Amino acid sequence: MDRRSFFTSAAGIAAAAFRPDAVALAQSAGLGSFGRPADAVARDEDYWMNVRHAFTVDRNLINLNNGGVAPSPKIVSDTEKRYLDMENMTPTYYMWRILDPGLETVRRRLAKMFGCDPEEIAITRNASESLEIIQLGMDLKAGDEILTTNQDYPRMLTTWRQRERRDGLKLRELKFPVPPPSMDYLVKMFEDNITPKTRVIHICHITNRTGQIFPVKKICQMARARNIEVIVDGAHAFAQFPFTHADLDCDYYGTSLHKWVLAPIGTGMLYVRKSKIAKIWPMMPAPPSMDENIRKFEEIGTHPASQRNAITEALTFHDSIGAERKAERFRYLRKRWSSKLRQYPNVKILNSEDPEQSCAIGAVAIDGIESNALITYLMDKYRIWTTSIDMPGEYKALRITPNVYTTIEEIDTFTEAMEKVAKAGKIPA
Ligand SMILES: Cc1ncc(COP(=O)(O)O)c(C=O)c1O
Numbered sequence: 001m002d003r004r005s006f007f008t009s010a011a012g013i014a015a016a017a018f019r020p021d022a023v024a025l026a027q028s029a030g031l032g033s034f035g036r037p038a039d040a041v042a043r044d045e046d047y048w049m050n051v052r053h054a055f056t057v058d059r060n061l062i063n064l065n066n067g068g069v070a071p072s073p074k075i076v077s078d079t080e081k082r083y084l085d086m087e088n089m090t091p092t093y094y095m096w097r098i099l100d101p102g103l104e105t106v107r108r109r110l111a112k113m114f115g116c117d118p119e120e121i122a123i124t125r126n127a128s129e130s131l132e133i134i135q136l137g138m139d140l141k142a143g144d145e146i147l148t149t150n151q152d153y154p155r156m157l158t159t160w161r162q163r164e165r166r167d168g169l170k171l172r173e174l175k176f177p178v179p180p181p182s183m184d185y186l187v188k189m190f191e192d193n194i195t196p197k198t199r200v201i202h203i204c205h206i207t208n209r210t211g212q213i214f215p216v217k218k219i220c221q222m223a224r225a226r227n228i229e230v231i232v233d234g235a236h237a238f239a240q241f242p243f244t245h246a247d248l249d250c251d252y253y254g255t256s257l258h259k260w261v262l263a264p265i266g267t268g269m270l271y272v273r274k275s276k277i278a279k280i281w282p283m284m285p286a287p288p289s290m291d292e293n294i295r296k297f298e299e300i301g302t303h304p305a306s307q308r309n310a311i312t313e314a315l316t317f318h319d320s321i322g323a324e325r326k327a328e329r330f331r332y333l334r335k336r337w338s339s340k341l342r343q344y345p346n347v348k349i350l351n352s353e354d355p356e357q358s359c360a361i362g363a364v365a366i367d368g369i370e371s372n373a374l375i376t377y378l379m380d381k382y383r384i385w386t387t388s389i390d391m392p393g394e395y396k397a398l399r400i401t402p403n404v405y406t407t408i409e410e411i412d413t414f415t416e417a418m419e420k421v422a423k424a425g426k427i428p429a
Contacts, residue, residue, distance in 0.1 A: 065387045076313045133297050147172050180212065187215055188224070252311050267307050
């Protein structure tokens with residue numbers, strides 16, 4: 001048996017998982033999946049078992065809250081620790097001279113994945129920083145109107161509200177049903193609410209609540225035709241499902257890398273279209289010579305290189321699975337629990353089932369059951385870790401976010417626990 005066929009056989013894959021170099025072997029095992037349709041690989045538990053072995057998560061806790069922030073594969077956290085030890089030897093030399101130049105590789109790799117010029121990518125600490133750079137850095141004047149939704153991320157809404165208080169801007173938060181009737185409904189919702197004062201539309205690529213995917217390209221093009229800027233919050237989208245800048249045609253895009261990219265905690269990315277860089281003020285000032293340089297957004301004073309430099313390892317890990325396969329696996333896992341629970345008349349699934357409008361993130365509620373009580377029950381009885389999403393006056397639900405290391409057994413345990421509650425119509429004693 002040659003090397004390639006060994007790793008593509010079930011025995012080879014299983015053996016690989018228990019070798020000390022399991023991560024490298026697991027990635028080799030992926031070779032056997034190339035050429036196979038992503039939806040077939042999504043169901044191949046041998047393949048996902050190898051992916052699972054790349055993580056050091058606590059298997060006595062079923063983590064269905066990967067949306068907040070996700071664990072890195074061991075290869076990524078080992079790299080981060082190695083860089084940390086290195087920079088700590090003589091930070092002024094090892095961090096500034098040896099590690100910091102590596103940031104240009106990170107920039108190039110991020111640009112390759114996003115499908116843009118590296119000179120349009122800034123590396124930040126998180127999506128909040130990326131988005132706030134744009135929100136606070138845009139020249140706007142009293143009376144200018146910002147259109148967004150009430151399901152956008154609270155910190156980003158808080159940022160606009162501060163600008164309302166400080167600069168006299170006006171924030172308008174639109175409401176939409178979950179799931180919405182269609183993606184075109186979302187475009188029309190924004191279009192219908194534009195006034196002569198609208199200067200900015202702020203949208204999520206995918207919401208952190210019910211996982212609704214927005215028609216970003218249509219909204220950007222509709223807004224551009226009216227001279228309106230669009231800021232896209234991609235905190236949850238990047239590396240959850242495949243797309244490139246060409247699919248969005250946006251001018252500003254901010255994302256976390258510690259969510260679906262599985263990069264070290266405290267990493268984010270900002271994309272700014274080249275022609276727009278000069279007009280955005282950085283949050284921390286930079287000299288005029290940097291006006292057109294994307295690196296002006298990275299002028300934040302002394303900060304560790306260890307987290308940022310390990311992003312490349314996370315991107316390589318992501319590539320070794322492949323964006324399509326990841327997305328198909330996520331949809332498969334979501335459908336596995338949601339199609340069973342949907343059969344109960346007292347269960348409400350709030351995410352769309354349309355693959356264009358949904359991926360890993362699901363949201364579920366059971367009539368008459370308080371979601372915090374349900375969260376406590378799942379944790380106390382099954383050690384299933386979830387979170388609640390609360391839109392006062394609209395809905396309250398559990399948000400379910402698995403990851404590439406989530407097993408079928410874990411999804412089925414969650415499903416069975418929820419079925420018990422749905423059947424009983426109350427939290428079992
Ligand atoms: C939609 C959305 N935007 C922005 C953020 C902020 O991300 P971070 O905490 O990485 O800054 C989050 C975090 O969960 C989010 O879900």
